[in-house]
Amino acid sequence: MRKISLHWQIIICMVLGALSGLYFNNVGFENSSLYSMILLLGDIFIRLLKMVIVPLIFTSIIIGVSSIKDRSKIGRLGFKTFLYYITTSLIAILIGLFLANSIEPGVGASTISDVGSFDTSKLSSSNSILDILKRMIPLNPVSALASGDMLGIIFFAIFFGIVLSFVESKYSKTILSLIDAIYHVIMKMTQIVIKCAPIGVFGLMTKAVSNSGLSIFKELGMYALTIACGLSVHLFIVLPAILFFIVKVNPINHFRAIASAMVTAFSTSSSSATLPVTMKCVKDNVKASNEVTSFVLPMGATINMDGTALYECAGVLFIAQALGIDLNASQQFIVVITALLASIGAAGIPSAGLVMLFIVTNAVGLNSDSVALWVGSMLAIDRPLDMFRTMVNITSDSVGVAVIAKSEGENLY
Secondary structure (H helix, E strand, C coil), rough: CCCCCCCHHHHHHHHHHHHHHHHHHHCCCCHHHHHHHHHHHHHHHHHHHHHHHHHHHHHHHHHHCCCCHHHHHHHHHHHHHHHHHHHHHHHHHHHHHHHHHHHHCCCCCCCEEEEEEEEHHHHHCCHHHHHCCCCCCCCCHHHHHHHCCCHHHHHHHHHHHHCCCCCCHHHHHHHHHHHHHHHHHHHHHHHHHHHCCHHHHHHHHHHHHHHHHHHHHHHHHHHHHHHHHHHHHHHHHHHHHHHHHHHHHHHHHHHHHHHHHHHHHHHHCCCCHHHHHHHHHHHHHCCCCCHHCCCCHHHHHCCCCCHHHHEEEEEEEHHHHHHCCCCCCCHHHHHHHHHHHHHHHHCCCCCCCHHHHHHHHCCCCCCCCHHHHHHHHHHHHHHHHHHHHHHHHHHHHHHHHHHHHHCCCCCCC
């Protein structure tokens, strides 16, 4: 299967897994050794995904935040850039939150939850926003890393990355080089794990279909529809509105200017791989200065993931609904904050957002076998959604360049 694209491998294994699960569902061989071995494939894949979460998000956030070297840029362009990134990501998350609560794609998908009973008392909850903000600050960063306290890890990584850029280079260079080396190793590990996805999907789909039958595809279809609707709203309504009202330009002109970057993002599902194309489009067609472009876009490819943030928020609510768990306002606020912070650490490689999904589920205490099973099942249909959300990510980056360049008094287009 080496010559077949990864997404086709996943689709083929999804079909084979569904057929295998349907077979075991009909003949009742759940206790056979063959069935146990197939399920082991899915379990190993999920454990591999979880293995890379903490080092990936810790190193990627530090690399992204510490990449700002010029202190004058931190004071001017940095503020504008972060304000834009946080605003658009938060809007995307709220769109996902609204659609997931309105459409309720996971309601009624209770059959799969029998795979692993979930104790709702384990859900993380706070009485106020202040409690949530206080919980973000870890008493012991090492303990937070060891225990997988995602809010604490994200806060410490952002704080560490910011301070690192203000330390003298003779002290920071060694640390940054080490973290950068670890980041690239973990990134490679993540890519290798994702390449194992077809085998993992086969095991996970066998387990899902053997327990719930083919009805799982109906629930996954509703989930995909919810994500696609949210991404469409952000891409065709929110971002054009920003261009029209803030940049004072016809959104169609901007989409034409970055068309090749959008196509590249859609085909590669990688913000990092698309970065050279995006920079060329923004410089040559949008006419933004090299100073703004070289500052905003590389950071955007690392920390501005509107599509990923929307996907993580809606995906967690879908899983909670599928498990029959009603997340209250406090828990949904934790989902919003964690999705926002986790999107900063999402690596710019295909399906990396799926790895980050575990961060958000863990933040509210959703970590049972059923959660892992749903995440693995979502991977089976993730490729087209990943392509779409990557296109949303890089489009938002390019709009950010236009907004910031306009604020700097540049003549665009």
